[in-house]
Amino acid sequence: MAKRAQSFICQNCGAAHNRWQGKCEACGEWNTLVEEDATGAGAAARGPGRRPGKGRAFNLEPLAGETHDAPRLPSGIAEFDRVTGGGFVRGSVLLVGGDPGIGKSTLLIQTTAALARAGHRVIYISGEEAIAQVRLRAERLGLDDAPVELAAETSVEDIIATLSEGKTPRLVIIDSIQTMWTDTVESAPGTVTQVRGSAQSFIRFAKRSGAAVILVGHVTKDGQIAGPRVVEHMVDAVLSFEGEGAHQFRVLRAMKNRFGPTDEIGVFEMTGLGLREVANPSELFLSERDLGAPGTAVFAGIEGTRPVLVEIQALVAPTSLGTPRRAVVGWDQSRLSMVIAVLEAHCGVRLSGHDVYLNVAGGYRIQEPAADLAAAAALVSSLADAPLPADAVYFGEVSLSGAVRPVAQAAARLKEAAKLGFARAVVPDSARTESAAGLRLNDVGSLSTLVAEIAANGRRAKAS
Known part of the structure; x- marks a missing residue:
């Protein structure tokens, strides 16, 4: 019986080591190496139904050709659309990060409610809260009448199978990517390998179906989005939701955007009825x-x-x-x-x-x-x-x-x-x-x- 290949993955930067050591040589952090199955990570990178072996040829296209502007779906929230460059692009994947309690879930539930009321199919998948908790937040914000489809699930395979049934959703919220796990990776949820494998599965679904997907990400103590930095390179846009707990102002900032300007901001004010747009922040x-x-x-x-x-x-x-x-x-x-x-x-x-x-x-x-x-x-x-x-x-x-x-x-x-x-x-x-x-x-x-x-x-x- 072949011995399973094991490697030690840094939970801070994602660097792989062939043996355990106290300090990661790549990023310099201490006590961040965790033993994970290397074969599972390779299977996730290959994708479902693919076996190692000879590749297949594909067609190459010339640089010159007809181009079209990416079709966008306005979110119904002007400040959110300003940051994304005019709305959600079909098949795009956005990563939204922010401190705990800053209002990420509130912003996204307001966005899904606005789109659902406009007649679009919107699905909100929560891996951290039960359905009853999400409903309580929607009721407190006065959004419980919006036809948003909810689920509390963490299995990536089950989520994608459910999303693939029926009419293709226009927007899918995954809250949060750190709670998701996939069968192709043999490690605990929240580890670098699981986050990378789960994100790759959702990105593959978005590109295949044309649905826009928003991944919510936790942040570390220094304000960086937790998990491997490679996830930020994989997605189409990285948005940071910032603010001080003692102030009611919240700033949504674009750190990366393949379909619009970067360093654009949207300003919100936290009120008892959720986030209110601020058209003139000055x-x-x-x-x-x-x-x-x-x-x-x-x-x-x-x-x-x-x-x-x-x-x-x-x-x-x-x-x-x-x-x-x-x-x-x-x-x-x-x-x-x-x-x-x-x-x-x-x-x-x-x-x-x-x-x-x-x-x-x-x-x-x-x-x-x-x-x-x-x-x-x-x-x-x-x-x-x-x-x-x-x-x-x-x-x-x-x-x-x-x-x-x-x-x-x-x-x-x-x-x-x-x-x-x-x-x-x-x-x-x-x-x-x-x-x-x-x-x-x-x-x-x-x-x-x-x-x-x-x-x-x-x-x-x-x-x-």
Whole structure:
């Protein structure tokens, strides 16, 4: 009798090892190797009904040829359609990840209800909750009258056999992929091999039938989608549902999209009746801002194709510690350290004896370097106790030499600021060529120029 081939699979990165060891050599994580059957993984990769042996020839097509836009199915939720690029493409597979309790199931049950009410066949498969629990959530959201078909099942083969019967569904929700298991893999549900094999089966079904499939994925403690990274490469789109538990705002962000733009966001507000779309997130993020307080600056940012205005708050206070604290929420810690170093080296702003706290209001997270100028303005304003103009917005990237560099889509940022009632904008020199949209532009070439202006305004305000 042939001995079964065994391998040790890292549950963090999916790397295979021929023997157990405490540390994975591929990703450096400790105690993540689990023994799994290598033959089952190979069978899952080959697909059902395929045996190892000689392959079959297939036709090759020329690069030039007639192309068509992918037909889309609008979800009925405008913010969801914005992120996906206009709706669900037939035969596409989406992976949606997010922290526990952030609202992934709520968003998806609202999406399925909207499609079902439009007359489409929609199926919701839950591997974590019983049917009664899903019904209770739908009843609480006022969606229990939608003709959504439910099931609580974890066997991949049973699910695909059920989905293949009758009319092809337009949308299938699998909540979640970590709870699914397939007979072709001899390992526990949630392991790397099971997740990869189950995802491959659902992707094969979607491409064959034309149904759109959404896979819900758990996230690790550092915010990454759990399971092998190869699953993110296999699917057509990866969406991240983000937000802070203490805030009611939720952001749906496209990390990958084969049929639309990436880095696009949709903004929602969590209410007692589920998630509400936010058509103008800038108004929402600025609704409670502190007018006239030192240490606050409004940043005009861009997420995908959408301009978003948010308030950046800074607090600089003398420290009693040997090493000053540097705390930041909603921005990159290393980016804050770089801006502080430039202020110290090129602008004469001494922050080495002060604690620095930086916060992006509203639970929003900034991921672009264009926020450097707004963060620097807020820091200097707090240190000098000099309030910034309440009708001004800031954007620009700060280089290590202290120069303020241009950023993309300046015209869209200025237009959004003018729409919300702002009268002036502090921008890089190159933005002078952009349409001012009725704003008074204050272009700065170096960070030291901005620091001098803030300090001068602060002295004038104290003298008066």
